[in-house]
Amino acid sequence: xxxxxxxxxxxxxxxxxxxxxxxxxxxxxxxxxxxxxxxxxxxxxxxxxxxxxxxxxxxxxxxxxxxxxxxxxxxxxxxxxxxxxxxxxxxxxxxxxxxxxxxxxxxxxxxxxxxxxxxxxxxxxxxxxxxxxxxxxxxxxxxxxxxxxxxxxxxxxxxxxxxxxxxxxxxxxxxxxxxxxxxxxxxxxxxxxxxxxxxxxxxxxxxxxxxxxxxxxxxxxxxxxxxxxxx
Amino acid sequence: xxxxxxxxxxxxxxxxxxxxxxxxxxxxxxxxxxxxxxxxxxxxxxxxxxxxxxxxxxxxxxxxxxxxxxxxxxxxxxxxxxxxxxxxxxxxxxxxxxxxxxxxxxxxxxxxxxxxxxxxxxxxxxxxxxxxxxxxxxxxxxxxxxxxxxxxxxxxxxxxxxxxxxxxxxxxxxxxxxxxxxxxxxxxxxxxxxxxxxxxxxxxxxxxxxxxxxxxxxxxxxxxxxxxxxxxxxxxxxxxxxxxxxxxxxxxxxxxxxxxxxxxxxxxxxxxxxxxxxxxxxxxxxxxxxxxxxxxxxxxxxxxxxxxxxxxxxxxxxxxxxxxxxxxxxxxxxxxxxxxxxxxxxxxxxxxxxxxxxxxxxxxxxxxxxxxxxxxxxxxxxxxxxxxxxxxxxxxxxxxxxxxxxxxxxxxxxxxxxxxxxxxxxxxxxxxxxxxxxxxxxxxxxxxxxxxxxxxxxxxxxxxxxxxxxxxxxxxxxxxxxxxxxxxxxxxxx
Numbered sequence: 001x002x003x004x005x006x007x008x009x010x011x012x013x014x015x016x017x018x019x020x021x022x023x024x025x026x027x028x029x030x031x032x033x034x035x036x037x038x039x040x041x042x043x044x045x046x047x048x049x050x051x052x053x054x055x056x057x058x059x060x061x062x063x064x065x066x067x068x069x070x071x072x073x074x075x076x077x078x079x080x081x082x083x084x085x086x087x088x089x090x091x092x093x094x095x096x097x098x099x100x101x102x103x104x105x106x107x108x109x110x111x112x113x114x115x116x117x118x119x120x121x122x123x124x125x126x127x128x129x130x131x132x133x134x135x136x137x138x139x140x141x142x143x144x145x146x147x148x149x150x151x152x153x154x155x156x157x158x159x160x161x162x163x164x165x166x167x168x169x170x171x172x173x174x175x176x177x178x179x180x181x182x183x184x185x186x187x188x189x190x191x192x193x194x195x196x197x198x199x200x201x202x203x204x205x206x207x208x209x210x211x212x213x214x215x216x217x218x219x220x221x222x223x224x225x226x227x228x229x230x231x
Numbered sequence: 232x233x234x235x236x237x238x239x240x241x242x243x244x245x246x247x248x249x250x251x252x253x254x255x256x257x258x259x260x261x262x263x264x265x266x267x268x269x270x271x272x273x274x275x276x277x278x279x280x281x282x283x284x285x286x287x288x289x290x291x292x293x294x295x296x297x298x299x300x301x302x303x304x305x306x307x308x309x310x311x312x313x314x315x316x317x318x319x320x321x322x323x324x325x326x327x328x329x330x331x332x333x334x335x336x337x338x339x340x341x342x343x344x345x346x347x348x349x350x351x352x353x354x355x356x357x358x359x360x361x362x363x364x365x366x367x368x369x370x371x372x373x374x375x376x377x378x379x380x381x382x383x384x385x386x387x388x389x390x391x392x393x394x395x396x397x398x399x400x401x402x403x404x405x406x407x408x409x410x411x412x413x414x415x416x417x418x419x420x421x422x423x424x425x426x427x428x429x430x431x432x433x434x435x436x437x438x439x440x441x442x443x444x445x446x447x448x449x450x451x452x453x454x455x456x457x458x459x460x461x462x463x464x465x466x467x468x469x470x471x472x473x474x475x476x477x478x479x480x481x482x483x484x485x486x487x488x489x490x491x492x493x494x495x496x497x498x499x500x501x502x503x504x505x506x507x508x509x510x511x512x513x514x515x516x517x518x519x520x521x522x523x524x525x526x527x528x529x530x531x532x533x534x535x536x537x538x539x540x541x542x543x544x545x546x547x548x549x550x551x552x553x554x555x556x557x558x559x560x561x562x563x564x565x566x567x568x569x570x571x572x573x574x575x576x577x578x579x580x581x582x583x584x585x586x587x588x589x590x591x592x593x594x595x596x597x598x599x600x601x602x603x604x605x606x607x608x609x610x611x612x613x614x615x616x617x618x619x620x621x622x623x624x625x626x627x628x629x630x631x632x633x634x635x636x637x638x639x640x641x642x643x644x645x646x647x648x649x650x651x652x653x654x655x656x657x658x659x660x661x662x663x664x665x666x667x668x669x670x671x672x673x674x675x676x677x678x679x680x681x682x683x684x685x686x687x688x689x690x691x692x693x694x695x696x697x698x699x700x701x702x703x704x705x706x707x708x709x710x711x712x713x714x715x716x717x718x719x720x721x722x723x724x725x
Binding site: 048049050051052067069072073075077079080081082083084085086087088092096097099100101129131149 | 492493496499500503504507508566567568569570572573574575576577578642643711714715718719721722
């Protein structure tokens, strides 16, 4: 699904990301962990063609992502508030993103109906602009919008931070459901090792831009990760 | 002591804001512009006596000025309503400290009076008072004249702040202000009700009578008390913060755009963007004012023999919204640029949406400026040529060059004099767009004829329209080349 070859990103001669080769299979749930500055967000931005790699390339379904529009039809993503259009109301925003994926009003309503539990009655029908929502609710809006176009690949950066405990549990359940029901490929980064090992079947540890661990999740993974990050 | 602390903290807020020192080139340019304005104002102040002496044979310059006072007050009020930024201290962070609330409120109300911009017009008033009022009357009258003007400024500043806080600065209140202003001017023009007359009476009383200044002071006091009253009613910061105003989003029905697919959706989004941010709204108001530009140039004979100037004005007005907005169409998306780049929007569609939006702007401006056709056939030719050149050539120049504006623009901050996100590049972009066609007209009409010049530009424009597909591709490629620079620049918050 996603192939990464010789991917390097350097700022002023300092390499912040250096991934020799990495392949993510269709339907794989890929967790990314690492301390601040390890290059998690940089990696996601490179996949989403938001920054230009110094060398190497990323391919989605065999096509290079660089200066290409094709991957956008099958990829849903939410990294930060920059992925929201904050002067729209939530309904307007969902309609906008839905229309980009050629969804009808009915499709969008149906989709939002399915998100009801996740939104917990705080998002829809309020006439509020997105910029007036709390960080946690903005995150919910962003994650929902990433899913509206039935993506084959979902990329989320730190989806659990700023969410309340109930929402975290709902989101976890929801992501696992998407994997089993739709076989969706997922890339999720998090600082919370518990969340990652619960949601992802594969966990990769980045340190200073390099892949230092690549684990298939089993009952020992959490312990191994905790040992790795222990100070 | 406390007020002093608040003021120094306010200064620090300004100087320590990131990006204060980054934009040195722009600051210098603005400084030079300020100096130029100051010099012009001083010059006007010294020559105003002669100008007014010629203007009317019955009334002397001071009486004329007095008659204009209420107009100055009204126009000042309207301008402030659009341009003056509300003094917002982050009240919540001070409210928890042991500071008397009334000191904070006083600071909020009175601080704008300390802004030097308020007193810019004194550069006109003081020389006029010294030269003219002293000459016709006496030094004490001149002093009262200057003082009454300062009080007028205070009154305006306080009242504008009150009105803005009370009624908000939405589109509707803006329209109401403009309508009131226009109707007073119309009443005067058709000699139904002369504000000029009453202004003369009122300010004659204020300036010539020794106790007249009390009237002025009383007005200031009333304006001040209105502000106090506002804050006493709205005790909590949340009551007068922008949050309240924001939550009531007026549903913008742009469903007719649905027919145009993704391009329609994008255009709808841009229109909402313009209507829901202070900065873009103020630009809209400014544009309304600029539409009157033609009245300055088309009337009379001063510019009749300066075809390049006339063409400049025609191009400026028929392309007004495009010239105002076009340069920013990418930067304004800076806060949600990542969203647009990862959503299912092909780059070509994104650029096309902006292209069609600007075409719509141009058509709108062309239609709005048709009343100028009453000034003669020449204006018709000028406008048509300018319109075609704008939608054939300038539109693509703008779309191409705007990819060099890589600074994040924060739209939530008002207002007209907001240059955040402006760099020297923004000025460079305007140069070829404005001055190349002007030069073509200037040179060709000098050596050949104005007709030839206009035909040349029209043909250039038509060629641009015919080649629009190819030109758009050029812009799309340019955008793709600059995309990463743009995304990176937009992510850097100031």
